[in-house]
Amino acid sequence: MSSAAAKISPLDEAVSGDQAANGRAVPRPSAEELLTANINPRTGLATDYLNHFNEAIMLLEMIPDLPDCAEDFLSWQPLSYAEHFRAANFKARELAISTYETADPAIRGEFDNITRTMTSILTAVGDAMRQMQQDKSRAQLAEQATGWVKPLVTLAGGIINGSGHEADVDGIMTA
Template sequence: MTSTAATPARSDRSTPRPTGPDAEAWAAQLRAANINPRTGLATDYLNHFNEAIMLLEMIPDIPECAEDFMSWRPLSYAEHFTASNFKARDLAILAYEAADTRIRAEFDNIASTMTSILTAVSSAMREVSQDKTRATLAEQATIWVKPLVSLAGGIINGGTDADVETIMAGN
């Protein structure tokens, strides 16, 4: 499955980060908007994935939630902020574009992995009709995606050398 949903609409462009005296003002502006000035990323994007996880967690007890989960659609970072009520959404997109390409690539890779898992599980749920099978799919997807959300949060918050194996072994 090829998915570009986790890459922003303008991923081919990079916005230069301010330097010198402007860098301090830029960092203050990002902090005020709840965007990490070291990474240029905002945790608000993770709400998109947390919404899917919440629906998945409800499926075993409320099977009708499977329909809600199957209507979840992947959004890139820029698409998420464009569609959100985030007060500094344009700044969030600009900061993302100005983020260090290594950090952004690592973050995008994790977002793409989460998107792939969630869309594959959604497709699988469409193919089955038994609530028990859907509940099993939901429980497994939650086990896979939750640690990735934590890993993405670590990147957003400036974590370095994230160890996927350690995080995944924690479940």
């Protein structure tokens, strides 16, 4: 077992600062509960949120072959992590939201920065597509946008799964 895997995250310990309405400490969910809910116990994040961005990517990928899909992409709306889970048919939505809110601020900050970047790109692409009249121009923009957002989804997935930038640096150094 690597030293990184052996580290205990704040989500693995009991909460000392979180208080219930009655003033008592609220215990954190167990790693087993989080895993069952598809939430990473080390980071407190769920990959299900990335489905929101993957939906936009899928629509962008369809535009070159099916130009009418541009209208479907233009109806895509950005959602925050909590908004996504509140709207999704995700059994453990409240658990996903609460573990996100109590996740390590550095991890959550890095994750939020990447998801804000993806949202900004997708929003700007939508604004630009609304100004375009030619299907060919929309198709070119869709292909470019896919190339910009897909690597960010992969990076966000790495953060969710606990690898973040360290894995990227290790991979580059060994290549």
